[in-house]
Amino acid sequence: DADPEMVATIFDRRRERRISAGRDRLDRLSYPEKVAELSKILDEDGYLADWQECDDGTFLVTERNCAIFGVAMRYGQACGSELEFIRAVLPEARVERIAHMVAGAHNCSYRIEPQSS
Secondary structure, three states, rough: OOOHHHHHHHHHHHHHHHHHHHHHHHHHOOHHHHHHHHHHHHHHHHHEEEEEEEEOOOOEEEOOOOOOOHHHHHHOOHHHHHHHHHEEEEEEEEEEEOOHHHHHOOOOOEEEEOOOO
16 A cells, blocks of 8 residues: 555645646636646546536536546545646636546536636
């Protein structure tokens, strides 16, 4: 069994690298372009991600695969790290996980709502 502190450190480092790279890619994009690029980043990371704009002006990003599912089942920090990553690269949005594979859903989905300036 891996040391939980070591796993937490690994995920902290992974999250920080992903945040830095993600912010660089999303910089200077419009809000809808940021959501599309975020989905592309997640897809490139192995999550089979896509996105859609909803009628109420929110966006839905869906991950149909979990690139870290085995680790996520054992260590909750993995999922927290993913949510923190999305929130960090979209600071102008309210991000809520609405479906979670670890909890038995068929995907992980995030509702992304632009916040008023």
